[in-house]
Amino acid sequence: MTERLKYDAGFAKEIYALENGHYIKKCMQCGMCDVSCATRREMDFSPRELFLLMRAGKREEFFKANTIWMCSTCLMCKVRCPRGVPLVDVMHDLKSHAIGLGYADSPQATFYQAFWQEVMGRGKVFEGGLMARYYLKRGWSEIRKGFEMRDLGMDMVKHSRISLKPPRTIKGIKGMQAVVEKARAQMRKEVGG
Amino acid sequence: MRYSFYPGCSMEGAAVPYLKSLEAVAGALGMGIEEIPDWNCCGATVASGVVGDYPAQVLAARNLALAEPKGLDVLVPCSSCYMNLALVNRKFLEDDHFRAMANDALGAAGLRYNGTLKVRQIIEVLVKDVGLDRIRTKVKKPLTGLRVAGYVGCQTPRVFPWEFDDPEQPVYLDRIIEALGATPVKFPMKARCCGSSHSITRPEITTGSGYSIITCALEDRAQIMVTPCPMCQMNLDAYQGKVRQHHKLEASMPVLFITQLMAVAFDLPPAAWAFKYNIVSPFAALERFGIKP
Numbered sequence: 001m002t003e004r005l006k007y008d009a010g011f012a013k014e015i016y017a018l019e020n021g022h023y024i025k026k027c028m029q030c031g032m033c034d035v036s037c038a039t040r041r042e043m044d045f046s047p048r049e050l051f052l053l054m055r056a057g058k059r060e061e062f063f064k065a066n067t068i069w070m071c072s073t074c075l076m077c078k079v080r081c082p083r084g085v086p087l088v089d090v091m092h093d094l095k096s097h098a099i100g101l102g103y104a105d106s107p108q109a110t111f112y113q114a115f116w117q118e119v120m121g122r123g124k125v126f127e128g129g130l131m132a133r134y135y136l137k138r139g140w141s142e143i144r145k146g147f148e149m150r151d152l153g154m155d156m157v158k159h160s161r162i163s164l165k166p167p168r169t170i171k172g173i174k175g176m177q178a179v180v181e182k183a184r185a186q187m188r189k190e191v192g193g
Numbered sequence: 194m195r196y197s198f199y200p201g202c203s204m205e206g207a208a209v210p211y212l213k214s215l216e217a218v219a220g221a222l223g224m225g226i227e228e229i230p231d232w233n234c235c236g237a238t239v240a241s242g243v244v245g246d247y248p249a250q251v252l253a254a255r256n257l258a259l260a261e262p263k264g265l266d267v268l269v270p271c272s273s274c275y276m277n278l279a280l281v282n283r284k285f286l287e288d289d290h291f292r293a294m295a296n297d298a299l300g301a302a303g304l305r306y307n308g309t310l311k312v313r314q315i316i317e318v319l320v321k322d323v324g325l326d327r328i329r330t331k332v333k334k335p336l337t338g339l340r341v342a343g344y345v346g347c348q349t350p351r352v353f354p355w356e357f358d359d360p361e362q363p364v365y366l367d368r369i370i371e372a373l374g375a376t377p378v379k380f381p382m383k384a385r386c387c388g389s390s391h392s393i394t395r396p397e398i399t400t401g402s403g404y405s406i407i408t409c410a411l412e413d414r415a416q417i418m419v420t421p422c423p424m425c426q427m428n429l430d431a432y433q434g435k436v437r438q439h440h441k442l443e444a445s446m447p448v449l450f451i452t453q454l455m456a457v458a459f460d461l462p463p464a465a466w467a468f469k470y471n472i473v474s475p476f477a478a479l480e481r482f483g484i485k486p
């Protein structure tokens with residue numbers, strides 16, 4: 001980002017309204033998160049730069065950047081940020097907001113949604129079910145990549161590390177679903193979204 | 194010493210050796226662990242990225258509501274499960290508005306949580322409740338001279354920095370390794386990220402992290418690595434072959450759950466070691482202690 005920044009408050013407002021969005025207001029652009037981040041090298045923009053994009057109102061670049069999807073929730077930035085910005089929680093908001101807006105092309109977004117479907121379906125995550133959902137959704141290119149991992153899969157099977165049958169669906173699944181639905185409804189009401 | 198026990202999804206899948214060794218070690222130490230009835234997934238690092246923090250926290254809280262009638266501390270071995278359950282537990286304690294809202298949601302299943310429990314990570318329980326002295330008295334086969342890299346992983350020490358341990362250079366795991374008679378190596382990468390679920394979506398990130406972490410342990414002449422985290426164990430053990438394909442690894446590094454090494458030092462039967470599940474074999478490293486396949 002070498003061009004001079006013009007601030008545009010509209011987009012920032014949208015982000016500040018997210019559950020943990022207001023914390024970003026405290027960011028002083030010190031760069032501690034950049035140097036601490038486990039996956040900085042994989043990111044199009046560092047967390048700090050992402051917040052700068054937001055302030056500049058660069059909506060498309062913001063959501064198309066892979067930054068939020070590269071975050072592995074290692075908590076290093078949250079521990080180190082001198083302004084107490086809980087970056088991990090902000091990343092959660094940004095991920096779910098991005099999915100809600102349809103910026104969900106990345107393999108990670110697919111993986112996240114597949115995982116969530118597993119949780120809501122049986123109350124637990126069955127690794128086999130998760131992988132099936134993920135590969136079905138991603139299609140051929142990813143299946144080919146998955147194929148390259150087949151020796152790893154064979155090792156896992158040989159050492160009984162992959163359970164071939166799913167765990168029993170929890171007894172209270174209906175109740176659990178109702179609790180989550182209720183919580184989501186409360187949140188929609190609270191943030192007015 | 195009785196605990197409500199939250200195994201988490203991984204213990205029913207890839208982390209079976211964790212469950213087997215932990216049950217045996219807990220028995221030897223006189224800890225009673227009682228599985229939370231009908232527990233559900235904690236949401237891992239993923240649920241909040243789909244539905245946002247609040248619904249994911251309420252999902253995790255269902256487990257605490259189910260555990261509360263027993264009134265026992267909740268023992269959590271997995272780092273992500275610990276993060277989610279411990280964080281939501283604190284919200285119930287500190288945030289009245291949150292508690293009221295969340296109980297309203299839990300009410301949809303006839304549940305309620307009053308925030309009376311403590312959520313405890315296994316490393317902390319081993320050091321603070323069980324105590325290093327008690328662990329030492331159970332050691333029948335001191336692992337003298339064994340150089341061990343204690344890989345804590347990223348989340349466990351950083352959920353509540355300093356309340357639990359040093360968030361960047363934690364020491365509790367090393368104290369347990371010492372109590373077993375072994376030598377913890379310095380291993381400055383002991384709390385760096387293993388690459389987490391990138392193992393599925395971008396495996397080269399995970400193999401890159403794995404390479405740095407294993408190399409760091411080898412530089413300090415570690416012969417074996419132990420961890421309390423199911424994700425770390427999987428990414429470093431099962432993916433080690435992939436690491437080797439893409440990077441030049443000097444040696445192989447067996448990666449055990451800490452409870453597996455405890456089972457060896459306590460001289461428990463082989464079923465408690467649960468080594469048949471380990472992909473990188475630990476037998477060469479443990480041979481001189483009479484550990485054979």
Ligand code: SF4
Nearest residue numbers: 027028030031033081
């Ligand atoms: S460490 Fe905190 S204050 Fe510094 S740039 Fe990152 S978010 Fe902003």
Ligand code: SF4
Nearest residue numbers: 037071072074075077
């Ligand atoms: S929590 Fe995410 S953004 Fe923060 S340092 Fe870790 S990977 Fe980077």
